[in-house]
Amino acid sequence: VFPASFPPPDPEKAGTFSQALLLRDALRLSLRAGAGPLRSFGNLAFAPRAYQLVPLMMALREPVVRLLVADDVGVGKTIESGLILRELLDRGEIERASVLCPPPLVDQWVSELERHFHITAKAVTSASADRLQRDIPDQSLTIFQYYPFTVVSLDYIKSDAHAAVFRQTAPEFVIVDEAHTCTQMGSGRSQRRWKLVKSIAEDQSRHIVLATATPHSGNQLGFANLLSLLKPEFAAFADGE
Numbered sequence: 001v002f003p004a005s006f007p008p009p010d011p012e013k014a015g016t017f018s019q020a021l022l023l024r025d026a027l028r029l030s031l032r033a034g035a036g037p038l039r040s041f042g043n044l045a046f047a048p049r050a051y052q053l054v055p056l057m058m059a060l061r062e063p064v065v066r067l068l069v070a071d072d073v074g075v076g077k078t079i080e081s082g083l084i085l086r087e088l089l090d091r092g093e094i095e096r097a098s099v100l101c102p103p104p105l106v107d108q109w110v111s112e113l114e115r116h117f118h119i120t121a122k123a124v125t126s127a128s129a130d131r132l133q134r135d136i137p138d139q140s141l142t143i144f145q146y147y148p149f150t151v152v153s154l155d156y157i158k159s160d161a162h163a164a165v166f167r168q169t170a171p172e173f174v175i176v177d178e179a180h181t182c183t184q185m186g187s188g189r190s191q192r193r194w195k196l197v198k199s200i201a202e203d204q205s206r207h208i209v210l211a212t213a214t215p216h217s218g219n220q221l222g223f224a225n226l227l228s229l230l231k232p233e234f235a236a237f238a239d240g241e
Contacts, residue, residue, distance in 0.1 A: 096171030179210035
């Protein structure tokens with residue numbers, strides 16, 4: 001094994017402008033459509049836009065992914081979160097993952113994961129959970145242990161009984177969509193969603209991506225609580241520190 005080296009550019013052998021454009025395009029295509037350093041690109045059914053790679057690059061710099069993706073509506077938070085999931089999966093860093101989202105988004109997430117990332121996920125809702133559990137050959141396993149990828153309705157999973165099962169057997173990677181709905185907005189308005197996500201986030205070895213188009217609604221406590229799901233020290237912002 002030896003390091004690669006290249007001679008410095010020779011100004012006497014400069015190419016034409018059209019050749020420079022070809023080189024630029026080749027470099028861009030190799031990053032976005034080739035394998036490159038990103039192992040997931042061979043399993044994508046689309047070519048991600050350049051800006052959609054930014055959260056992925058940021059995530060890969062951390063040993064444990066703790067990231068808030070707060071892009072505007074329509075920019076592609078699902079794509080950006082899915083890219084991180086697919087990359088960690090193809091690197092062998094995770095084996096299971098769950099997406100927690102409001103009920104109207106469950107089917108959309110299942111479809112997007114299958115269509116864009118070739119990930120087949122089970123929809124876990126009040127209507128489907130009992131059937132999914134009955135279909136498990138080993139009834140000592142929970143839905144989240146048996147099915148490697150799940151998209152879970154927040155309204156279903158926030159109940160005390162279901163939340164307890166999820167806490168005990170949650171996968172090593174969790175995406176929380178519409179994460180601003182899972183924050184505690186005041187001392188007298190403790191939410192079950194907040195308690196669930198907070199308990200999941202307490203495991204500092206778990207990868208977590210929070211996705212929301214409205215991270216700050218003007219409520220400082222809610223914003224501080226949202227950030228504290230990623231790093232507990234951010235809770236200090238609740239007091240304006």
